[in-house]
Amino acid sequence: MSVLPVKDPSQARAAAEQIPWPQKSPASCPISAVKTRLRNAGLRPTRQRMALGWLLFAKGDRHVSAEMLYEEALRAREPLSLATVYNTLRQFSEAGLLRQVSVSGPKTFFDTNVSEHHHFYNEDDETVVDIPGSEIQVSGLPVAPEGMMISSVEVIVRLRNADGAEVEARVATGAGHHA
Ligand SMILES: [Zn+2]
Numbered sequence: 408m409s410v411l412p413v414k415d416p417s418q419a420r421a422a423a424e425q426i427p428w429p430q431k432s433p434a435s436c437p438i439s440a441v442k443t444r445l446r447n448a449g450l451r452p453t454r455q456r457m458a459l460g461w462l463l464f465a466k467g468d469r470h471v472s473a474e475m476l477y478e479e480a481l482r483a484r485e486p487l488s489l490a491t492v493y494n495t496l497r498q499f500s501e502a503g504l505l506r507q508v509s510v511s512g513p514k515t516f517f518d519t520n521v522s523e524h525h526h527f528y529n530e531d532d533e534t535v536v537d538i539p540g541s542e543i544q545v546s547g548l549p550v551a552p553e554g555m556m557i558s559s560v561e562v563i564v565r566l567r568n569a570d571g572a573e574v575e576a577r578v579a580t581g582a583g584h585h586a
Contacts, residue, residue: 442457444504448499463517468519470508470519473493476496505517505521510563526562527565530565530567531568
């Protein structure tokens with residue numbers, strides 16, 4: 408299996424920072440945009456969901472852990488428990504508003520960009536940066552087990568600071584049932 412080509416991380420970061428929502432539509436009110444986003448996903452816009460939805464979706468695409476979001480809610484004077492943050496993140500994920508990205512062991516980030524793409528993971532500062540889906544081609548995938556089909560392939564390119572900048576790629580293959 409080969410993964411190519413890995414481009415300069417700064418390019419992916421620059422691409423990730425060119426985030427459209429909601430900056431590209433200054434006429435729309437971000438709060439009502441969050442409410443609409445929740446409603447469209449079939450979620451009632453409760454105060455807790457609105458507060459977390461605002462933190463998640465009003466600043467463009469982001470990758471946050473439950474702990475990061477909990478800290479942000481505290482700073483924003485939203486008295487939510489960590490359990491509530493976890494539950495809300497799970498509900499948002501099940502509703503298709505977030506995508507979960509597992510980078511190492513139990514560490515999970517919640518990605519507001521639910522389109523198909525890949526990630527750089529910086530092991531030194533534990534940050535995640537998008538790699539556009541078009542920038543990586545995966546070849547030589549194995550045939551899925553009988554009765555299964557490959558539903559998606561996500562690549563996590565792990566980074567660490569080192570002379571010569573060694574880069575490892577880990578490919579996570581998701582297999583799903585035939586439709
Ligand atoms: Zn992402």
